[in-house]
Amino acid sequence: MKATVAMTFPGGVGAGSARLRVLDRSTWFAALAPALKRELLDRAVVRRCTARSLIYAAGSAPSGLYAVLSGEVRLEHSAKSGKFAFYQALRAGDFFGLLSELDQSPRFSDARAWSETTVLQLPHAEFQDLYRNSSAAREAFVALICENLHTTLGILVEEHSAPPRSQIAHILLMLFSREPAELREHLKLTHEAIAAMAGVSRQTTSKVLHEFRGLGLIAMQYGKVSVLDATRLRGIAEA
Incomplete structure (x- = not known):
């Protein structure tokens, strides 16, 4: 095409x-x-x-x-x-x-x-x-x-050294930090895309994202992710 x-x-x-x-x-x-x-x-x-x-x-x-x-x-x-x-x-x-x-x-x-x-x-x-x-x-x-x-x-x-939680936290922070402030509210990112970037399965990605949402670190809508607590998410990324 x-x-x-x-x-x-x-x-x-x-x-x-x-x-x-x-x-x-x-x-x-x-x-x-x-x-x-x-x-x-x-x-x-x-x-x-x-x-x-x-x-x-x-x-x-x-x-x-x-x-x-x-x-x-x-x-x-x-x-x-x-x-x-x-x-x-x-x-x-x-x-x-x-x-x-x-x-x-x-x-x-x-x-x-x-x-x-x-x-x-x-x-x-x-x-x-x-x-x-x-x-x-x-x-x-x-x-x-x-x-x-x-x-x-x-x-x-x-990808080969960090556990999935750290990888996914790092990806969210990286994408969040690169967006202008006025566009940071919702990252247009599907579970499949995050999984491919992290080199893990979609099931693992969904499990980690739901954990992050339960901890109040992110919010999720269909095809979108919002970072609510970048400081705590950075702690996971650097662990």
Whole structure:
């Protein structure tokens, strides 16, 4: 299924101070030289995606580097067994799609707009031109893939060492802390999504979440979770 995109805006995005503020939430982007920031933004386009639409599909050819400006993007992957494995949620300021651009491999996962979402896209041709002809851009892209690798390794270590209660508490806190204050009331997150992120069964996830609700740490509605006591939840995450 193709991505459903409402509008595409070419060029000129460097003048948007609001977009710059969003992208500067990324420590990687914030550390770039001003000239390189301008170069990336001048070559990029802004795309508005409808809820549940595909930005790109697993197995497709590289289509560029992306950053979330608003909304939420979920990276989804299905194992050969057919088991669905949701493994990452991306929000404003997060970059994605770099690996396939660097090694020219097919996309590993689906990238899906989970809600009405706006993304910045550095198209494939523009990315490759920068990577081949700008040493500053090339070094920056390598630094970003290294940052992503460290993050992934950290998640794998946590998944294999922490008990389910700690993992799930950590996931809730991580997602809660990344949301703007006005959007924190309800995290749009299903039990299945939390289970996939934690690498545990849905049954285990449901048991832990109901325990947290009984302790007054969270509130739950269908498909949504509210964090009520971040301090006590952090104690469980760090135990």
